Amino acid sequence: MHVKSILAATLAVAFSTTAYAQEFNDPAEFKKQRELLSTKAEGPEGKPWEQHLGGAMVDTAKFKKDGKHTICFSNAGVFNPWRVVGLNNMKGEAALQKDRIQELVILDAEGKDDKQISDIQSLLDGGKCDVLIVSPTTTAALTPAVEAACEKLPVIVFDRGVNTKCPVTYIHPVGGYGFGITSAEFIASKLPKGSNVLAIRIVPGVDVLETRYSAAKSIFDEAGINVIGSEFTGSDRAKTKSVVEDYINRGQKIDAIWMDAGDTATAALEAFEDAGLPYPVISGEDQQDFLRKWQKENLVAIAPSYPTYQWRTPIIAALDILDGKSVPGPEWNLPQPAITQETLASYIDERMPALHYSLCGCQDLPGYPEQWGAK
Amino acid sequence: MTAIPDTVRPSRRVSIRGLNFALLIFVVLYAMIAVLQPNYLEAGLFMNFLRRAAPLVILACGQLYVILSGGFDLSMGAVVTLVVLAASMLIGGDPAMTWPVIVALYAMGLAVGLANGAIVAFLKVPSIIATLGTMLLVNGLALAWSGGAPRGDLPDNFRNLGRLVLRDVPLVGTLPVAVIILVGATLLAGWGLHRTAYGKRLLAVGDNPRAAELAGVPVKPTRISAFVVSALAAVTAGILIGGFSGVSVNAGRGLELQAIAACVIGGAQLLGGRGSVAGALFGSLSLFALFTLLNLLGLPQALRDSLQGVILIAAVGASVLRHRRST
Numbered sequence: 152m153h154v155k156s157i158l159a160a161t162l163a164v165a166f167s168t169t170a171y172a173q174e175f176n177d178p179a180e181f182k183k184q185r186e187l188l189s190t191k192a193e194g195p196e197g198k199p200w201e202q203h204l205g206g207a208m209v210d211t212a213k214f215k216k217d218g219k220h221t222i223c224f225s226n227a228g229v230f231n232p233w234r235v236v237g238l239n240n241m242k243g244e245a246a247l248q249k250d251r252i253q254e255l256v257i258l259d260a261e262g263k264d265d266k267q268i269s270d271i272q273s274l275l276d277g278g279k280c281d282v283l284i285v286s287p288t289t290t291a292a293l294t295p296a297v298e299a300a301c302e303k304l305p306v307i308v309f310d311r312g313v314n315t316k317c318p319v320t321y322i323h324p325v326g327g328y329g330f331g332i333t334s335a336e337f338i339a340s341k342l343p344k345g346s347n348v349l350a351i352r353i354v355p356g357v358d359v360l361e362t363r364y365s366a367a368k369s370i371f372d373e374a375g376i377n378v379i380g381s382e383f384t385g386s387d388r389a390k391t392k393s394v395v396e397d398y399i400n401r402g403q404k405i406d407a408i409w410m411d412a413g414d415t416a417t418a419a420l421e422a423f424e425d426a427g428l429p430y431p432v433i434s435g436e437d438q439q440d441f442l443r444k445w446q447k448e449n450l451v452a453i454a455p456s457y458p459t460y461q462w463r464t465p466i467i468a469a470l471d472i473l474d475g476k477s478v479p480g481p482e483w484n485l486p487q488p489a490i491t492q493e494t495l496a497s498y499i500d501e502r503m504p505a506l507h508y509s510l511c512g513c514q515d516l517p518g519y520p521e522q523w524g525a526k
Numbered sequence: 527m528t529a530i531p532d533t534v535r536p537s538r539r540v541s542i543r544g545l546n547f548a549l550l551i552f553v554v555l556y557a558m559i560a561v562l563q564p565n566y567l568e569a570g571l572f573m574n575f576l577r578r579a580a581p582l583v584i585l586a587c588g589q590l591y592v593i594l595s596g597g598f599d600l601s602m603g604a605v606v607t608l609v610v611l612a613a614s615m616l617i618g619g620d621p622a623m624t625w626p627v628i629v630a631l632y633a634m635g636l637a638v639g640l641a642n643g644a645i646v647a648f649l650k651v652p653s654i655i656a657t658l659g660t661m662l663l664v665n666g667l668a669l670a671w672s673g674g675a676p677r678g679d680l681p682d683n684f685r686n687l688g689r690l691v692l693r694d695v696p697l698v699g700t701l702p703v704a705v706i707i708l709v710g711a712t713l714l715a716g717w718g719l720h721r722t723a724y725g726k727r728l729l730a731v732g733d734n735p736r737a738a739e740l741a742g743v744p745v746k747p748t749r750i751s752a753f754v755v756s757a758l759a760a761v762t763a764g765i766l767i768g769g770f771s772g773v774s775v776n777a778g779r780g781l782e783l784q785a786i787a788a789c790v791i792g793g794a795q796l797l798g799g800r801g802s803v804a805g806a807l808f809g810s811l812s813l814f815a816l817f818t819l820l821n822l823l824g825l826p827q828a829l830r831d832s833l834q835g836v837i838l839i840a841a842v843g844a845s846v847l848r849h850r851r852s853t
Contacts, residue, residue, distance in 0.1 A: 232675035232775070355827055383827050387779065388771035393578055397821040400571060401563060418771045425689070504677040505773060524677050526618070 175361035181369070184328040192486045199486045200460040200512050201467060203479040209319060214305045215475030216281055219253040222469050223280035225270045227288040227311070228262040231386075232414065232438075232506040236513075237462035239523050243516030244463040251470055256280065264292040271296045275303055281473055284465040285318075286310045290358075305472050307465045311359070319472055320480030322464045325487035327359050330455045331366025331411075333489045334434035337453040338407045339374035341432045346406040349398055350381040351391055351419055353412050359457070363411045371409075379403055388418035395422035407432040413454065414506055416441040420450075437490055440505035442498055454490035454498075460512030461485050502526055547848060548792040548808035551841055555815035562822050569699045577691070577702035578770070579814035581606075581763035584708065585781055586788035586810040587715035587803055588759020593789050594719070595752040596732040596798030597646060597653030602760040602785055604664035605638055606778025609764025611672045614773040619679035628684075631761050638664060639757030643750030653753075661782070669775070676773040688769020704766050711762055716803040718755070728752060732798020788813045790842045793849065800849070812841065 187204050194202030222245070229235050238257075245255040258274060260267030267288050274280050283300050284307045287293035294314045300306050301317035309322040338348060348371060353360055364381065371378050380398060384391040392415075398405060399422060408419050413436025423430055430450050435441040437456040445452045464485060471478050488510065490498050498509040502525040513519050559566050566572065585602055592599040609631050616627045638660060645656040688704050695701040719725040730738040731748045739745045760778075767777050786796075792809025794801030816837055820830045 235673060235675045380824060382821075385776060385779070386774070387776040388774040389581075389767050389777065392771045393817075394821060396574065396578070397818060400565065400574075401822065402565065415774070418774075421689075421771065425691070504675060505679065506675045524673060524675060526677075 175358060176365040176369075177362075180326075180362075181328045181332075181366055184325050184366075185332055187325045187484055188329050188332060188487065198512070199458070199488065200463040202486055204325070204484040204486060206479055206482055206484060208477040209480035210477050211305070211319060211472045212475045214282075214319070214472050216473045219251060220281040220470065220473050221253045221256065221279050222282055222284065222466065223256045223274045223277075224258070224284040224465075225267055225274060225286070226257055226259050227267060227286045228260055230262050233457070233459060233508060236508045236511050236523065237459040240459055240462040240511050240513050240516070241466060243513055243518060243522065244466040246517045248466060248470060252466075254279075255466075260288055262288055264288050267293060268296045271300055275300055280304060282307065282469045284309065284469060285313075287313055290314060305469075307468050307472070309461060309465050316481050318481070320468055320478055320483045322461060322468060322483040322485065324456075324458055324461055324485045327362030327457075328366040329487050330457055331363040331368075332370060333455040333487075334363075334409060334453060335367035335370035337489075338409060338432055338434055339370055339376055341451055342376060342406050344375035345377070347377050347379045347404055348407040348409050349395065349405050350378055350409045350411070351394070351415065352381060352383050352410070353386050354383055360411050367409055367411075376407075378409075379405070384415060386412070386414055388415045391415035391418040392422045395419045396426065399423070399426050399428065405431050407434075409434050410436070412436055413438050413441050417444050420444060420448075437498065437509040438505065439500065439503045439507045439509060442490065442495060442509060443501075446495055446499060452492075454495075454509075456487060456489060456508070456510045458485070458487060458510040458512070459508045460510060463512060463516075500525075547845060548805050548812055551791065552808045552812040552815055555812055555819055559815060559819050559822060562819070573691070573698060573700050573702055573705060575814070575818065576708060577688075577704045579811055580688075580702075580704040580708040581766045581770075582781070582784055582788060582814055583807055583810045584711045584759050584763045584766070585785040586792070586806040587712060588756040588763075589782070589785040590715070590789050590792075590794055590801055590803060590806040591719070591728065591752040591755040592653065593786070593794050593796060594728050594732045594798055594801050595749050596735065597749070597752070598657060598786065598796075599642065599753060599756040600654065600657040600782045601638060601642060601660040601664055602756060602763075603778035603781040603783075604661040604668070605635060605757055605760035606764040606767060606781055607775065608634065608664050608668040608778075609761050610768040610773055610777040611668050611676055611775065613684060613765070613768050614676055614678040614680050615672065617678065617680060617684060619681050621681040621683045624681060624684045628765065631765065632758060635757040635761035636754060638760075639754035640750065642757065643753035646753065647746040647749045657753075672775065676775055678773070680768055680772060684765075685769045685772070688766040688771075704770065707762070707766065711759070712803060712807055715755075715759075715806075719803050724748070724751070729799060734799075784813060785810070787838060787842065791838075791845055793845055795849065813838075 190204040192202035192204055229238055245252055258270040260270050274283060282305050285297055286309055290311055290313055297306060297313045298315050298317055306318040307320055308318045312321050352364060368378060382394045384394060408431050410416055416435035417440050420430060430448060432451045434453050437454045468478050502520050504524045507523060513523060589599055613627060613631060617623045642657055642660050645651050646653045686703060690703045692701045727743045727748050730743050731745050735745055788810035789806050791812055792805030794805060820834060
C-alpha cells in the first residue's frame with residue numbers, strides 16, 4: 152500500500168516535470184531568436200548596450216522633464232555573480248551620467264516577489280522618482296505592481312519581462328533560445344554525427360535556463376548528436392566535477408560538454424585533467440576563469456553570453472525618455488554576442504576576478520576595474 | 527566518577543553493532559555500484575571514491591562529537607563556504623601564503639566553534655537555534671566579504687590537498703592526498719572519542735547532563751569543546767573541497783544536513799549518548815555511495831531526489847528501529 156503510494160507520487164513528480172518542460176519549448180520563439188541572432192544591430196558601433204536589433208521606436212515626448220532626474224530601481228536581488236557584475240555596470244553608467252542624475256535609488260528585493268511588490272509601492276509612495284526601472288523576480292507575480300506603477304510614471308523593465316505592455320520599453324538581449332542555439336550550433340559544427348555530448352545545468356524549472364537547454368537539445372537532435380546526460384549541479388563546482396567524473400567512469404566517450412551557464416566550466420574540465428583524458432569540445436560562458444583556461448589549454452570552445460552590459464541600457468533609456476527622445480520599444484532587443492577563438496584574447500583581463508563576466512561593457516566606466524573587484 | 531563507566535559501557539557495546547549495520551549498508555550500495563560499473567572495484571576508482579567522500583566523512587566525524595554531546599551543529603556548511611572563499615581571497619594565488627592562511631583558517635574555525643559552544647553552554651540556547659544563527663551569520667559574512675562573487679585564486683599547493691593523486695604507491699597503486707588526510711582525521715577523531723577520558727565525559731554529558739554534572743564532569747567545557755571539534759572538522763573539509771574543485775560560493779551548501787544524516791545512518795542517537803566514529807565513517811560512505819549510485823543510474827532529477835529521500839528515511843528508520851529493539 153505504502154510502496155504503491157510512494158511509487159505513484161514519484162511518477163507524478165516525474166511526469167509533472169515533463170509537462171512543465173513543454174512551456175520552455177516554443178518553436179515560434181526559437182525561430183524568432185534564431186533570426187535575431189543574425190540581425191544586423193542598429194546604433195553606435197562598438198557600444199552594443201546602446202544598439203538594438205530592429206523593431207519599432209516609441210515616442211516619449213509626453214514624459215519630457217527638465218532638470219536633474221531621480222532614477223529609481225527595483226532590483227530582484229544580487230544573489231549571483233551575474234547580478235553583482237550587472238549592478239556594478241548600472242552604478243557605473245549612473246556615475247558616468249552624474250551631471251544629469253540627481254540620485255539613483257536602488258531597492259533590493261532579495262529574490263522575493265512580495266518584497267519587490269512592496270518595494271515598488273514604497274518607491275511610488277515616496278514621490279521622489281521621475282522614472283522607475285524594474286528587474287522582476289518573476290514574471291507573473293510582478294505584473295500587477297508594474298501596471299500600477301505605469302499609471303504614475305514611465306517604467307522600464309529589463310532582464311525578465313512582465314505580462315503587460317504598459318512599460319515604455321522592455322530591454323533584454325536575444326534570450327535563452329539564442330544562448331542555446333549559439334552554443335549547440337558551435338558544438339554540432341565541430342563534431343561528426345553520432346558524437347556524445349553531456350549537458351551540465353544549474354537548476355530545473357527556471358525559464359531563462361530551461362529555454363537554453365530546450366534550444367540546444369533541438370539542435371543536437373537535428374544534428375544527430377547524442378545527449379548522453381543532462382545533470383543539475385546547483386552551480387556547485389564540487390558537484391559538477393563529481394558528476395563529470397561519474398560519467399567518465401562509466402566508460403562512455405564524452406566528446407563535448409554543453410553548459411547552460413559557465414560558472415562551473417573549469418571544474419568540468421578538471422575532471423578530464425584528473426582522469427588523464429584530452430579536453431572535450433566545450434561551451435561555457437563569458438566568465439574570466441573559463442576564458443583564461445580556454446586560452447592556456449588551447450581548447451575548442453565557445454562562450455555564448457547573456458551579456459551583463461544590458462544593465463547599462465536602462466539608465467540610458469531612462470534619460471532618453473525624460474528628454475522626450477524616442478527609444479526602441481515596446482521591446483528593446485539588445486545584441487547577444489558570443490566570444491569565439493578570434494575574439495578571445497581581447498576579452499581576457501588578468502586583473503579581474505574568476506567569475507567576472509567579460510561582456511560587461513564596463514571597461515570605459517568610472518571606477519573600472521577596482522569597482523568590479525580587480526586586484 | 528563511578529556513574530560514568532556505567533553509562534559508557536552499554537553504549538560502547540551498542541556502537542559496535544551500529545558500525546556493522548552502516549558497514550552493511552555501505553557494502554550493499556557499493557556492490558550495486560559495482561554491478562552497474564564493474565570498474566569501481568579497481569583500486570584506482572575506489573581511491574577516487576574515497577577522495578570525493580573525504581570531506582563528508584570528516585564533517586560527519588566532527589558533527590558526531592556535537593551529536594554525542596546532545597546537540598546539532600548546523601553551521602558546518604557555512605564554515606565550509608567561508609573557508610573556501612577566505613582561502614581564495616587571502617591567498618590570492620600566492621603559493622607562499624598557503625600555509626600561513628591555513629593556520630588563519632583554523633583560527634577562524636576555532637572562533638566559530640567557541641562562539642557556538644559559548645552560546646549553547648552559557649546562554650542555554652538550544653544548539654539547533656544557536657548554530658542556525660551562526661550559520662546565517664557566517665554565510666552573511668562570507669557573502670559580504672566576497673561581495674557575492676569570489677575573488678582571488680587558489681595556488682596549486684593548496685589545491686593539491688584535495689586534488690593531487692600520488693601515483694605508483696605500493697599496494698594501492700594510486701593514493702590521493704585527501705585520502706591520507708581522511709585516514710589521519712578519522713583516526714584522530716576515533717582516538718579522541720573512544721580512547722580518552724574526554725570521550726567518556728562527552729558521552730556522559732550527552733546521555734544525561736544532570737547526572738554527569740553531579741558526577742563531577744565539567745559539562746560546559748565539554749560541550750564547548752565538542753563545537754570546537756566540529757568547527758575544526760568543517761575547516762578541514764573546506765580545505766579539501768576547495769582543493770578538489772576550486773572556489774565556489776555554493777561550496778558548503780547543505781553539507782551540515784548530510785553530515786547529520788551520515789551520523790544517524792551510522793547508528794548515532796540524536797540528542798546524544800550513543801554513537802561511534804566508525805559508524806559515522808561508514809554512514810557517510812553509505813550516503814556518498816548512494817549519491818554515486820543515483821548518478822550512475824541516470825534517472826531524471828525529480829525521481830532521483832525523491833528516491834534519495836525514500837532511501838535515506840529507510841536507512842535512518844532501520845538504524846533507529848534496530849537500536850530500539852536492542853536496548
